[in-house]
Amino acid sequence: xxxxxxxxxxxxxxxxxxxxxxxxxxxxxxxxxxxxxxxxxxxxxxxxxxxxxxxxxxxxxxxxxxxxxxxxxxxxxxxxxxxxxxxxxxxxxxxxxxxxxxxxxxxxxxxxxxxxxxxxxxxxxxxxxxxxxxxxxxxxxxxxxxxxxxxxxxxxxxxxxxxxxxxxxxxxxxxxxxxxxxxxxxxxxx
Ligand code: HEM
Numbered sequence: 001x002x003x004x005x006x007x008x009x010x011x012x013x014x015x016x017x018x019x020x021x022x023x024x025x026x027x028x029x030x031x032x033x034x035x036x037x038x039x040x041x042x043x044x045x046x047x048x049x050x051x052x053x054x055x056x057x058x059x060x061x062x063x064x065x066x067x068x069x070x071x072x073x074x075x076x077x078x079x080x081x082x083x084x085x086x087x088x089x090x091x092x093x094x095x096x097x098x099x100x101x102x103x104x105x106x107x108x109x110x111x112x113x114x115x116x117x118x119x120x121x122x123x124x125x126x127x128x129x130x131x132x133x134x135x136x137x138x139x140x141x142x143x144x145x146x147x148x149x150x151x152x153x154x155x156x157x158x159x160x161x162x163x164x165x166x167x168x169x170x171x172x173x174x175x176x177x178x179x180x181x182x183x184x185x186x187x188x189x190x
Contacts, residue, residue, distance in 0.1 A: 007175050008075035009183065017065040019180035021100065024058045028103075029152055052111055053120035059104035066097065078171045085165075092158055099151045106144040113137030 010018070028051060034040050035047035077086045111118060112128045114137040121128065165171040 007078070007172050009176050010074060011072055012182070013068060014072060014074070015177055015180050015183075017061070017068060018177055021058065021061055021065060024054060024061065025100075025151070025155065028055060028058065029148060032148060049119045052107070052116075052118045055104060055107045056118055056120055058100075059108055062097075062100045062104050066101070069097070075176060078173065081165070081169075081171050081173075089161065092154060092161070096151075096154055096158060099147050099154065102143065102147045103151055106140045106147065109133075110137050110140035110144055113140065 009015070031047050031051045031054075035044055035051055040047065077089065081089075108118075109130060112130045113133045115132045115134075118128070162173055166174045
């Protein structure tokens with residue numbers, strides 16, 4: 001009898017993108033909430049500088065990840081997963097991508113559009129890509145805040161679904177995205 005075929009993994013590049021963005025978001029949400037809470041006066045400026053700099057790195061990373069994803073489809077989901085769950089997972093993944101784009105661009109437009117600096121870009125001598133536009137920036141405050149809470153809720157749902165599929169339903173999905181580096185992967189898949 002032949003052993004079960006190994007679970008197909010995401011491409012190594014896709015896994016690096018996934019965990020780098022996950023780590024970035026895990027830092028950005030609490031830092032964003034802390035710096036706007038008014039409860040950390042001594043280090044508020046440092047938190048803003050960290051948030052804007054890391055956020056700008058994430059903006060580039062999310063754009064690169066999307067470009068990569070366009071040309072690299074993910075490996076098929078386990079056949080043991082019911083079709084409804086597969087559809088829901090695809091919808092959640094698509095919405096997470098969309099929210100990452102909205103979060104990073106709204107943060108950038110809110111900052112640059114209001115004439116605030118991004119210290120990391122200044123340090124690297126890189127230009128800002130937008131003119132000042134305070135009206136648009138004011139809207140972006142709302143968009144950024146609203147989508148931050150949506151993103152946090154969806155990340156929680158995503159993690160919960162993976163834990164459930166892995167531990168209780170036995171679909172073995174975690175290994176598709178783990179480890180972040182190395183461990184082989186499907187050539188030509190994303
Ligand atoms: C995935 C990326 C990002 C996440 C998860 C994120 C998350 C957050 C969160 C949770 C808040 C607090 C919202 C509130 O309760 O008011 C916030 C505020 C803020 N973020 Fe981001 N952010 C991201 C990207 C960016 C980027 C790229 C920039 C700028 C380059 C930026 C600039 C700001 C600024 C200026 C505020 C304060 C908004 C205000 O005026 O109230 N963020 N962010």
